Amino acid sequence: MASRAFKDINLSFKRHPVTNDVVAIRDEDAIKRSVKNIIFTTLGEKPFVPQFGSVINESLFDLNTELSEIRITDEIRSSLLNYEPRIDNVIVNVTVSPDTNEMNCVVQYSIVGLPSPSQSVDVLLFPARV
Amino acid sequence: MAFGQYVNLDFDQIKTSIKDYLRSNTNFTDYDFEGSNLSIIIDALAYNTYTTAYNTNMAANECFLDSATLRENVVSLARNIGYVPRSRRSARAKVSFNVSGLTETSTLTLNSGVVCNGAGENTNYIFCIPEDITVPVTNGFAEFSNIEIYEGVFVSENFTVDTSLFNQRYVLDNSFIDTSTIKVKVKSSSTATSSVTYKQIDNIVGVTSTSNSYLLQEIEDERYELIFGDNVIGRKLSNNNYITASYIVTDGKDGNGAAEFSFVGNITNQDGAAINASLISLVSTDERSRDGDEIESISSIKYFAPRIYSSQYRAVTSSDYESVLGYIYPNVESVTAFGGEEMSPPRFGKVFISVKPRNGDFLSDETKRELVQRLKSYAVAGIVPEFIDLKYLYVELKVNPYYNPSLNDDQENLKTGVSNALTQYSRSIDVNKFGGRFKYSKAVSLIDSVDSSITSNITLVTIRRNLKAVLGQFAQYEICYGNMFHTQESSYNVVSTGFTIEGVTETVYLADEVINRDKGRIFFFTYTEGGTPNIIKKNAGTVDYMHGEILIDTVNILSTVIANNVVEIQAIPHSNDIVGLRDLYVKFDMSNTTINMIQDLIASGENTSGSRFVHTHSYYTPTFTRKSNSPVATGSALLPSTASSTGTTTSSSGTYATSTTTSSTPTTTTTSSGGGGGSSSGGGY
Numbered sequence: 057m058a059s060r061a062f063k064d065i066n067l068s069f070k071r072h073p074v075t076n077d078v079v080a081i082r083d084e085d086a087i088k089r090s091v092k093n094i095i096f097t098t099l100g101e102k103p104f105v106p107q108f109g110s111v112i113n114e115s116l117f118d119l120n121t122e123l124s125e126i127r128i129t130d131e132i133r134s135s136l137l138n139y140e141p142r143i144d145n146v147i148v149n150v151t152v153s154p155d156t157n158e159m160n161c162v163v164q165y166s167i168v169g170l171p172s173p174s175q176s177v178d179v180l181l182f183p184a185r186v
Numbered sequence: 187m188a189f190g191q192y193v194n195l196d197f198d199q200i201k202t203s204i205k206d207y208l209r210s211n212t213n214f215t216d217y218d219f220e221g222s223n224l225s226i227i228i229d230a231l232a233y234n235t236y237t238t239a240y241n242t243n244m245a246a247n248e249c250f251l252d253s254a255t256l257r258e259n260v261v262s263l264a265r266n267i268g269y270v271p272r273s274r275r276s277a278r279a280k281v282s283f284n285v286s287g288l289t290e291t292s293t294l295t296l297n298s299g300v301v302c303n304g305a306g307e308n309t310n311y312i313f314c315i316p317e318d319i320t321v322p323v324t325n326g327f328a329e330f331s332n333i334e335i336y337e338g339v340f341v342s343e344n345f346t347v348d349t350s351l352f353n354q355r356y357v358l359d360n361s362f363i364d365t366s367t368i369k370v371k372v373k374s375s376s377t378a379t380s381s382v383t384y385k386q387i388d389n390i391v392g393v394t395s396t397s398n399s400y401l402l403q404e405i406e407d408e409r410y411e412l413i414f415g416d417n418v419i420g421r422k423l424s425n426n427n428y429i430t431a432s433y434i435v436t437d438g439k440d441g442n443g444a445a446e447f448s449f450v451g452n453i454t455n456q457d458g459a460a461i462n463a464s465l466i467s468l469v470s471t472d473e474r475s476r477d478g479d480e481i482e483s484i485s486s487i488k489y490f491a492p493r494i495y496s497s498q499y500r501a502v503t504s505s506d507y508e509s510v511l512g513y514i515y516p517n518v519e520s521v522t523a524f525g526g527e528e529m530s531p532p533r534f535g536k537v538f539i540s541v542k543p544r545n546g547d548f549l550s551d552e553t554k555r556e557l558v559q560r561l562k563s564y565a566v567a568g569i570v571p572e573f574i575d576l577k578y579l580y581v582e583l584k585v586n587p588y589y590n591p592s593l594n595d596d597q598e599n600l601k602t603g604v605s606n607a608l609t610q611y612s613r614s615i616d617v618n619k620f621g622g623r624f625k626y627s628k629a630v631s632l633i634d635s636v637d638s639s640i641t642s643n644i645t646l647v648t649i650r651r652n653l654k655a656v657l658g659q660f661a662q663y664e665i666c667y668g669n670m671f672h673t674q675e676s677s678y679n680v681v682s683t684g685f686t687i688e689g690v691t692e693t694v695y696l697a698d699e700v701i702n703r704d705k706g707r708i709f710f711f712t713y714t715e716g717g718t719p720n721i722i723k724k725n726a727g728t729v730d731y732m733h734g735e736i737l738i739d740t741v742n743i744l745s746t747v748i749a750n751n752v753v754e755i756q757a758i759p760h761s762n763d764i765v766g767l768r769d770l771y772v773k774f775d776m777s778n779t780t781i782n783m784i785q786d787l788i789a790s791g792e793n794t795s796g797s798r799f800v801h802t803h804s805y806y807t808p809t810f811t812r813k814s815n816s817p818v819a820t821g822s823a824l825l826p827s828t829a830s831s832t833g834t835t836t837s838s839s840g841t842y843a844t845s846t847t848t849s850s851t852p853t854t855t856t857t858s859s860g861g862g863g864g865s866s867s868g869g870g871y
Contacts, residue, residue: 061215062216063214063215063216064214064215064222064223065216065224065227066223067223067226080214086216086222089222089223090216090219090222090223091221093221093223094221097221102220102229103197103229103233103236104197104198108220139219139220139221140219140220140221142219
């Protein structure tokens with residue numbers, strides 16, 4: 057894919073102090089936001105695209121087995137490759153900590169066509185009430 | 187770029203449209219990526235548009251009778267044009283029983299409510315009467331004869347009129363009501379002893395301010411509401427008036443077919459005392475239960491409401507009769523009506539109606555009488571409706587499909603496939619109706635599409651009508667086919683199954699001999715398989731090839747080969763598309779349709795030169811007599827010359843090879859039309 061600029065809207069809808077326009081996010085940030093959106097979207101949440109998203113939210117309440125990490129890793133990786141064509145070399149590393157009821161998910165990727173260094177998204181999920 | 191108009195309800199298309207707009211109107215770029223923030227916003231916008239469009243579409247659809255899908259809306263829209271959809275109909279039976287050994291009893295009353303238990307398929311049904319029946323007692327004997335009982339549960343509901351309530355409604359609580367059994371009585375108060383019966387009306391013609399009448403309307407959940415007058419149209423109810431509405435809640439068509447009944451009712455004498463059940467005889471069935479039907483379907487409402495509206499509940503034109511009849515008699519599968527002036531000879535002042543009921547072939551005489559009475563309230567004075575039994579015009583095929591054995595060598599399986607496809611077609615609405623048309627091209631293409639191994643087919647069509655013989659009586663017969671005949675040969679274009687006539691011991695057949703293009707004559711002959719026909723009567727009738735009519739002169743038929751006194755007469759149609767004219771009901775007869783699978787040696791590669799290809803005649807190979815698969819008459823000594831040993835197939839027919847004008851002296855003639863002969867009864871059915 058040829059290099060190009062990416063520009064997405066910021067869902068905070070804050071005002072730009074100089075231009076008074078809505079704040080935009082660009083390039084690596086826009087892609088990182090997109091990756092996070094895919095990871096945090098529950099399957100079936102996006103209208104008429106039931107495969108879009110990941111199982112990470114649902115997995116929070118699953119029993120912790122050895123297969124959990126593998127399953128979550130595969131699900132996230134395939135979702136990102138399916139719905140985010142701007143990234144490549146995706147490495148997903150999921151660590152489940154049963155003692156602290158936490159799950160740590162680190163996603164590393166490189167951006168197609170941009171000379172930026174490898175990107176990383178770190179997601180830590182833990183229950184709000186223990 | 188401006189926003190385009192959303193022309194459909196496809197979410198993806200709406201989304202694409204928004205993206206197209208953004209592509210040309212914004213400096214944002216990420217709308218194409220499903221994970222982007224813009225995509226989330228676009229999803230929200232598109233989903234909102236989608237639901238709004240869907241709701242608008244549904245609401246708009248529900249506003250019109252043609253497109254409404256919810257029953258409540260369809261009924262409401264039909265109500266706007268004065269149409270009350272038919273309710274469920276109870277199956278009705280007629281029974282008789284008597285009570286004997288009565289003392290000091292002058293009258294007996296069979297009370298409204300449950301009367302009998304009727305045995306249906308796998309279950310029992312309760313049968314009721316909606317009103318009391320009182321009969322006199324003579325010499326200790328009372329007879330309840332021919333009582334009409336209704337399948338269902340008898341229910342009674344009461345309402346007290348309260349004028350202080352705004353818009354008080356009188357809604358009957360139950361669904362599945364047979365509205366024809368609703369009886370409404372109004373008392374001045376709940377303690378009053380006398381009551382006035384209110385009559386159900388479906389239009390306001392002749393209704394005055396003092397008429398004791400009410401209107402009925404279907405509301406939600408297939409329930410009904412009573413609407414009383416306002417002292418302008420119908421009498422208005424007063425405060426504290428006490429309404430009693432009784433009706434039957436029915437199982438509809440499930441109650442049809444019960445033939446055995448046992449008494450479970452309540453009979454009281456003139457003093458209101460119940461009589462001893464041991465005095466009541468067994469119940470005899472005069473008529474098994476019939477005419478039960480479901481509530482009118484949505485499609486039926488959509489069909490009939492505008493038609494009834496256009497006829498304004500008046501039967502004037504022939505199509506009015508068809509609409510009104512469908513309205514007053516729900517058990518109609520197909521109906522045709524035509525004025526007597528269209529008859530030949532004309533019969534002015536009459537309208538002829540032919541009905542194909544759903545559960546049978548013919549209407550009973552009782553039903554016909556009942557319908558004539560009911561039609562009188564719709565018909566123009568002086569016009570007499572008359573029901574005629576429908577006449578079947580059978581279409582038979584001789585199918586020769588070619589198949590490629592390399593693709594499918596299971597001949598029997600293919601044959602079954604062709605048979606199933608034709609059976610499916612035989613049930614289609616194309617043919618099974620008045621004014622129906624057998625479409626040759628449809629049937630032929632259907633055969634070709636049964637399996638990829640079928641390469642072609644050669645299909646021949648014949649038409650047939652059944653002559654219902656009046657046995658042992660002199661009668662003339664006229665059989666109309668409503669389709670022009672094809673005269674391929676100089677004779678034997680029209681052939682029949684066997685019958686016997688007075689004075690001839692052998693089985694007789696009839697056939698035609700062409701005089702000219704328009705006319706032919708019918709002759710009778712005897713025939714032995716493999717032999718030559720022996721003509722016994724040369725002028726036995728006429729054939730009008732142009733109009734497809736056969737007239738058989740006075741003849742005394744004594745018996746027939748086919749069961750039910752039927753002589754099957756077949757002819758070759760001029761056109762392969764067969765039309766049901768006027769009262770003819772086109773029926774595709776699968777039992778007399780033959781399928782002969784032939785291997786296509788060219789397609790299979792077995793004989794690419796075609797030298798061994800099996801050719802099939804595209805024209806008819808005439809036979810002297812008709813070959814029929816219809817059941818033969820039982821217990822009859824009469825058998826066709828080549829009746830098969832199974833006794834169910836009347837195979838006949840040597841191939842017509844040479845001229846058959848075999849001169850033979852008529853051994854007996856039955857041309858005498860004197861005496862009681864010459865009656866023009868009979869004809870096909």
